[in-house]
Each structure stands twice: as structure tokens, then as C-alpha cells.
Amino acid sequence: MIKRILRHETILALLTVIVLAILAYQSDKFFTVDNLLNQGRLMTEVGLVAVIMTFVIVTGGIDLSVGSIVGLTAILTGVFWKSLGLPLPLAAFAAIACGTFGGFMNGVIITRFKVPPLIATLATLALYRGLAEGISQARSVRGYPESFYVLGQGNMLGVPTQLWLLIITAIVAGVVLGYTRWGRTVYAIGSNEVAARFSGLPVDRAKLAVYTASGFAAAVAGVILVSRVSTTRSDMGTGLELDAITAVVLGGTSIFGGRGTVIGTLLGLILIQALKNGLSLAGIKGDGTIVLIGVVLILTILISNIVHRDGNR
Numbered sequence: 001m002i003k004r005i006l007r008h009e010t011i012l013a014l015l016t017v018i019v020l021a022i023l024a025y026q027s028d029k030f031f032t033v034d035n036l037l038n039q040g041r042l043m044t045e046v047g048l049v050a051v052i053m054t055f056v057i058v059t060g061g062i063d064l065s066v067g068s069i070v071g072l073t074a075i076l077t078g079v080f081w082k083s084l085g086l087p088l089p090l091a092a093f094a095a096i097a098c099g100t101f102g103g104f105m106n107g108v109i110i111t112r113f114k115v116p117p118l119i120a121t122l123a124t125l126a127l128y129r130g131l132a133e134g135i136s137q138a139r140s141v142r143g144y145p146e147s148f149y150v151l152g153q154g155n156m157l158g159v160p161t162q163l164w165l166l167i168i169t170a171i172v173a174g175v176v177l178g179y180t181r182w183g184r185t186v187y188a189i190g191s192n193e194v195a196a197r198f199s200g201l202p203v204d205r206a207k208l209a210v211y212t213a214s215g216f217a218a219a220v221a222g223v224i225l226v227s228r229v230s231t232t233r234s235d236m237g238t239g240l241e242l243d244a245i246t247a248v249v250l251g252g253t254s255i256f257g258g259r260g261t262v263i264g265t266l267l268g269l270i271l272i273q274a275l276k277n278g279l280s281l282a283g284i285k286g287d288g289t290i291v292l293i294g295v296v297l298i299l300t301i302l303i304s305n306i307v308h309r310d311g312n313r
Helices: 008-026 034-044 044-058 067-083 089-111 116-138 146-153 160-179 179-190 193-197 201-229 240-250 261-283 288-311
Strands: none
Touching: 008 288, 034 044, 034 146, 034 160, 034 261, 044 067, 044 160, 044 179, 044 201, 044 240, 044 261, 067 089, 067 116, 067 201, 089 116, 089 201, 089 288, 116 240, 146 160, 146 201, 160 179, 160 193, 179 193, 179 201, 179 261, 193 201, 240 261, 240 288
């Protein structure tokens, strides 16, 4: 019972409540409905990537290419629509298909050619970003129709449209990872891949699916980002992979694999976004925010490790 209470997600939830209370005390603008919904809108792209990144890291892997896939998908959406003359929905669908294929190629390189995920996705990070810059030729695409902005700037039942998408994705991902046979396979791979293979589990197929899903999530995030900011640039998504990985690790997912939950990732995401927004409202510069997020990440992991170590004695 005590071990369940002191699990990482509980500690993180308590820390999040404390931080929210402090930030609300610092600024009366923080806990307004408009501000909270706006923060939900701003964290959706990272959130979509982070939710699926949880699966990737639970398997013991990592995907550093997601930010580049976001940028490539954004550029391709504009190019397919403006230069090739495709209808915008078809252009967005084609761009998402290309981004998903990028994730699939990551999986092929990792499973077929046995390249470590860190090396494979570091290489494709550079490859996909280079493709985005080459295709764009430093030109941005603007002038999208108003109907397209519903995805990134619109509301449904008073809630940002893309936030509904994040909520649905998180619910489905949480159920799949926590309550299905495929989810148990993902955990087994991260805990001991060799044992998982000897047990007859479809290790390569599961890893290929996870990296493909990661590419798909990044591609969808890229289209949402274009809709939200009303333009495309080749540098879109730069650094997004670090924000996603930070949220996942802060949420208690082991970087060595075998442990992690979608709920933990969401808590980590909320805590990071709250710190960014709350400290900004308090007048603290961006550098100070980054330092504080790093301190919170280290302290949370240290406290969780100490509690689990003591609980296992």
C-alpha cells in the first residue's frame, strides 16, 4: 500500500499541485480559464509527440528525429498545397504520410540493420532537417484558407480543437500501454529484449510499430503547428524532441526501458508548461526557466529513486 502511494506519479502529482499553487499566488493571471486553455493549446504539439515517445523509451529506445519530422511535415504541407496545387486536406494527408514513413524508416534501420536507436535517429534528425531546408529553400508558405486554422486556432465546446486530439490520443495510448497484450509486449522488450525474443514475442514488429507511430505523431503535430502559427518554416520543431523526452523522463519513464506510464508523461508535460508560463508571468527570463526545469527534473528523479530504493530494501 505504501509503495503504491509513494510511486513516482504520485510524487510528481503532489509536486505539480504545489508548483501550480505557488505560480497562482505569484500571478493572478495564471489560473484564469483563458490562460489555462491557451497553455493547453501551446503544449499540444509536444504532448502528442511525448505520449508516443513514452512507448519508444519504454522499449529502451529513443527517437531524436521527431523535431525534424515536425519541420519536414510542415514544409511538405505548404509545398504540396502551394507548389503542387493539391487540395489542402490532401496536401496535409500526404505530408503526414511522408512523416509517418520517416518514422517507419527509423524502425527499419533499428530493427533490420541493428543500428542503436540513439545513432539511427541522430542521423535521421540531420537527414530530415536537411530535407526540410533543401525543399523550402529558406522560403515560407503563408496564406492558408481560414478553414485550415480551425485545427490549430479553433475551439470545440469552448476547448481548443487540438487539445481534444491530445486528450483522445492520451486516453487511447494509456489504455493500449497499460491494459493490452501489445502494451505488455512493449514493457517486456524494455525490461529484457533477449528474454522477450526467447518468449516468442514479436520484438522487431513491435519496435517497428512504435517508431512508425512516433513518426505519425510528429507528423500530425507538424500540421497542427502550421495551422496554429499560420505559416511554414524549415526550422519548425527544432528542439521539440528534447522537450518531449524531458516530459517523458520527468514523468517517471526509465531511460533504460521497462518502466513508464502515459499518466506520468502527462503530469511531466503539465508541470513543464506550467513552469514556463508561470515564470514568464512572474517576469523571469527564459534562461532562468530552463535552469529551474532542469533542477525540478533532477530533484524529482532523485526523490523517486530514493523512495524506490528504500522501498525495495
